[in-house]
Amino acid sequence: xxxxxxxxxxxxxxxxxxxxxxxxxxxxxxxxxxxxxxxxxxxxxxxxxxxxxxxxxxxxxxxxxxxxxxxxxxxxxxxxxxxxxxxxxxxxxxxxxxxxxxxxxxxxxxxxxxxxxxx
Amino acid sequence: xxxxxxxxxxxxxxxxxxxxxxxxxxxxxxxxxxxxxxxxxxxxxxxxxxxxxxxxxxxxxxxxxxxxxxxxxxxxxxxxxxxxxxxxxxxxxxxxxxxxxxxxxxxx
Numbered sequence: 001x002x003x004x005x006x007x008x009x010x011x012x013x014x015x016x017x018x019x020x021x022x023x024x025x026x027x028x029x030x031x032x033x034x035x036x037x038x039x040x041x042x043x044x045x046x047x048x049x050x051x052x053x054x055x056x057x058x059x060x061x062x063x064x065x066x067x068x069x070x071x072x073x074x075x076x077x078x079x080x081x082x083x084x085x086x087x088x089x090x091x092x093x094x095x096x097x098x099x100x101x102x103x104x105x106x107x108x109x110x111x112x113x114x115x116x117x118x119x
Numbered sequence: 120x121x122x123x124x125x126x127x128x129x130x131x132x133x134x135x136x137x138x139x140x141x142x143x144x145x146x147x148x149x150x151x152x153x154x155x156x157x158x159x160x161x162x163x164x165x166x167x168x169x170x171x172x173x174x175x176x177x178x179x180x181x182x183x184x185x186x187x188x189x190x191x192x193x194x195x196x197x198x199x200x201x202x203x204x205x206x207x208x209x210x211x212x213x214x215x216x217x218x219x220x221x222x223x224x225x226x227x
Contacts, residue, residue, distance in 0.1 A: 103209035105167035
């Protein structure tokens with residue numbers, strides 16, 4: 001079955017970086033992209049950006065533009081999201097989701113990765 | 120950037136109908152997707168392309184989209200429907216995805 005499995009949760013200090021991974025299975029990885037979405041405590045879903053798996057083309061939300069990098073590894077069917085210069089308000093659950101592009105839905109989601117930023 | 124506005128909370132008694140709205144400028148010209156998120160769980164797609172249901176989603180869930188409002192309708196509400204619901208569209212000019220602020224459905 002189609003599945004996205006994310007890396008384990010992490011605790012980081014302010015100013016550090018975090019890299020979250022998302023391993024896909026059950027479908028042709030390069031036929032889709034991956035969107036990254038986060039939910040901070042008490043907040044709604046926030047789209048961070050997406051990456052086309054077959055060519056690595058990215059589109060980032062303006063809020064994260066200067067400190068986020070999304071990559072894919074087609075040899076392992078894994079997507080990665082790195083967020084730098086972490087602040088306390090980056091504490092959130094981070095999700096990856098399969099994204100067909102061009103207005104299609106986010107039809108399959110990972111289980112979520114909790115990132116806590118604390119000194 | 121495009122803004123989607125959702126009412127923060129909606130309530131319905133079991134067996135009744137819940138309607139959750141998502142407002143945006145000429146949202147009827149876009150395709151809307153809806154997600155359900157229960158506490159401690161990942162979001163689940165419940166409606167895509169305005170009104171289509173993924174396999175496994177009950178027929179009680181339906182969607183519509185016209186003018187400036189998209190609506191998720193849940194008929195015969197059950198206790199298990201209690202969750203946060205989010206609408207989402209694609210902003211073609213920027214290739215960005217946009218979420219509404221979410222609506223919490225409380226089953227009375």
